[in-house]
Amino acid sequence: MSAAPVRFGTAEGHWVIAAAVLGSGIAFLDSTVVNVALPAIRADLHLSVAGLQWTVDAYLVTLSALLLFGGSLGDVVGLRRVFVAGLVGFVVASLLCGLAPSAGALIAARALQGAAAAFLVPGSLTIVSTTFHPDDRIRAVGAWSGLAGVASAIGPLLGGWLIDAVSWRLIFLINLPLATIAAWIALRHVPETRLDGARRPDFAGAVAVTVGLAGVTYSLIEGPGGGALAVMLGFLGVVALAAFVVIESRVRDPMLPLTLFRSRQFNGANLTTFAVYAGLGGAIFFVVLQLQLTLRYSAIQAGASLLPVTVLMLAFSSRVGALAQRIGPRIPMTVGPIIAAVGLALLGRVQPGSHYVATVLPAVVVFGAGVTVTVAPLTAAVLAAVDERHLGAGSGANNAVARVAGLVAVATLPTLAGIESGSVDTLAGGYATAMRICAGVCGLGGLIAWTTVRERAKVSPVPHPSLMQSCQHPYSTRAD
Numbered sequence: 001m002s003a004a005p006v007r008f009g010t011a012e013g014h015w016v017i018a019a020a021v022l023g024s025g026i027a028f029l030d031s032t033v034v035n036v037a038l039p040a041i042r043a044d045l046h047l048s049v050a051g052l053q054w055t056v057d058a059y060l061v062t063l064s065a066l067l068l069f070g071g072s073l074g075d076v077v078g079l080r081r082v083f084v085a086g087l088v089g090f091v092v093a094s095l096l097c098g099l100a101p102s103a104g105a106l107i108a109a110r111a112l113q114g115a116a117a118a119f120l121v122p123g124s125l126t127i128v129s130t131t132f133h134p135d136d137r138i139r140a141v142g143a144w145s146g147l148a149g150v151a152s153a154i155g156p157l158l159g160g161w162l163i164d165a166v167s168w169r170l171i172f173l174i175n176l177p178l179a180t181i182a183a184w185i186a187l188r189h190v191p192e193t194r195l196d197g198a199r200r201p202d203f204a205g206a207v208a209v210t211v212g213l214a215g216v217t218y219s220l221i222e223g224p225g226g227g228a229l230a231v232m233l234g235f236l237g238v239v240a241l242a243a244f245v246v247i248e249s250r251v252r253d254p255m256l257p258l259t260l261f262r263s264r265q266f267n268g269a270n271l272t273t274f275a276v277y278a279g280l281g282g283a284i285f286f287v288v289l290q291l292q293l294t295l296r297y298s299a300i301q302a303g304a305s306l307l308p309v310t311v312l313m314l315a316f317s318s319r320v321g322a323l324a325q326r327i328g329p330r331i332p333m334t335v336g337p338i339i340a341a342v343g344l345a346l347l348g349r350v351q352p353g354s355h356y357v358a359t360v361l362p363a364v365v366v367f368g369a370g371v372t373v374t375v376a377p378l379t380a381a382v383l384a385a386v387d388e389r390h391l392g393a394g395s396g397a398n399n400a401v402a403r404v405a406g407l408v409a410v411a412t413l414p415t416l417a418g419i420e421s422g423s424v425d426t427l428a429g430g431y432a433t434a435m436r437i438c439a440g441v442c443g444l445g446g447l448i449a450w451t452t453v454r455e456r457a458k459v460s461p462v463p464h465p466s467l468m469q470s471c472q473h474p475y476s477t478r479a480d
């Protein structure tokens with residue numbers, strides 16, 4: 001641990017928070033703003049539906065696979081060192097994204113970007129939590145979450161403006177100065193922090209889960225049209241994921257202790273997370289494309305259209321957390337996904353000629369209300385199901401589940417909705433079907449929560465990176 005804890009309100013404390021907000025902010029925003037940029041990227045690089053899927057999923061594959069590894073590596077070699085390495089990697093990857101001459105180059109750069117983000121996402125909040133004096137920790141985390149919430153609200157609007165005014169490439173190139181400033185602040189003002197008795201990084205597990213997710217994702221996206229290569233890589237992915245389970249059961253310091261899955265509530269809460277985030281991830285992918293390609297919204301209009309979701313979360317998440325602390329997470333985790341499912345079903349009615357105020361806005365508000373009710377109790381139910389020494393692993397596993405859910409949704413929904421991977425022209429025809437599937441899966445999450453989550457679990461509002469990343473939301477929960 002750092003020798004002299006930083007105090008909140010001091011110049012050094014301000015620098016630490018600034019570095020954490022900048023570092024986490026670029027990672028969060030690049031997973032959301034890119035959805036707004038997809039139509040512009042498609043037009044410039046001539047992407048098919050499969051190309052659009054890979055632009056999103058290449059980032060999610062490496063981020064999902066390496067989240068737990070990134071967190072454990074910081075414990076061993078130092079949080080600041082890993083955080084700065086992630087920033088350097090993000091600069092390189094963002095430059096490659098911004099200069100990508102082809103779809104293949106962009107997809108490869110996005111995969112590198114996701115790997116770098118896996119070192120930023122767990123590191124930023126951990127730096128704030130471990131650097132500040134225990135008496136100031138709650139205030140520091142609150143400041144971090146508030147500033148990150150503002151960045152999340154502004155990000156899609158700024159990204160949409162950059163896309164419309166200049167080029168989609170700027171949403172990646174703008175990361176260069178931001179990440180460089182964050183790295184300079186971290187090296188100059190953030191003390192190094194290393195956990196005593198930290199475990200060794202699980203390199204074998206990280207390789208196995210990365211290969212597994214990549215292979216299965218390729219097979220899901222390419223589908224029957226991918227031929228023998230898709231079948232072979234899908235099989236390789238399944239074998240690698242099976243090997244990951246074996247490795248985690250035998251390695252001395254697993255990044256995902258399998259003993260966590262002995263808890264019925266832990267399994268149920270993570271199944272709820274998977275269902276809800278599959279619905280959310282798939283819906284965001286399709287709604288933004290529908291608004292821009294079919295209703296002819298500009299990038300900034302598409303980014304602004306979902307802003308009510310962020311506003312609702314910022315305004316009411318802490319209040320929902322307080323309610324869940326009194327009544328337990330089970331009821332909110334049941335009702336919230338069902339409300340969100342209704343919103344997704346209403347979004348399925350967005351067709352050519354639909355007006356924003358009459359059709360889009362009511363659906364977005366209902367959807368946002370459901371997500372707001374859901375997210376505050378969700379992580380509490382996960383963390384309440386694990387013992388104190390596994391809180392980090394439990395939270396990391398829940399983060400990874402949320403990422404994998406979005407990954408699987410984007411990979412499979414076009415095929416399930418009858419959208420041809422080689423043609424964007426079929427997107428409009430399958431949009432309503434895709435949204436109904438998202439609604440059904442999200443609602444299923446509520447039913448899972450009702451049958452698996454216990455009535456009581458203490459809840460308090462703290463940030464949760466996975467929620468911020470997919471929903472632009474700065475609050476979540478922890479078990480007390």
